[in-house]
Amino acid sequence: MDSSSSSSSSRDKKSKDNDRHEAKEANSTAQNFVDFTEAEEDLVSRMHRLVGNRWELIAGRIPGRTAEEVEMFWSKKHQEK
CATH class of the missing domain: 1.10.10.60 (Homeodomain-like)
Structure with missing residues (x-):
């Protein structure tokens, strides 16, 4: 694997991790508004x-x-x- 595909793969993983983190934050915030x-x-x-x-x-x-x-x-x- 060359360095450019390694960098791209690393960025994709970070992007997916960020998406999961943001979704988790949104879910925990939504839970705070329970009646x-x-x-x-x-x-x-x-x-x-x-x-x-x-x-x-x-x-x-x-x-x-x-x-x-x-x-x-x-x-x-x-x-x-």
């Missing part, structure tokens, strides 16, 4: 009054939720309109 149930919303509100912006602590009380999801939910719900 919360009314019970989860209530718990987030009550916990936030008690502990403030301690998202890890709040998320620990809601099975299956991450700190990022809770923070994103809170930010989206309380953004300036």
Whole structure:
């Protein structure tokens, strides 16, 4: 294999890796916009009054939720309109 085809092959691999990385980022961002149930919303509100912006602590009380999801939910719900 000559150096030009090696470079081309390397670029193609990097391009595919970048595409996969971008898709993964988009998927993880989309997951952050999951709807919360009314019970989860209530718990987030009550916990936030008690502990403030301690998202890890709040998320620990809601099975299956991450700190990022809770923070994103809170930010989206309380953004300036």
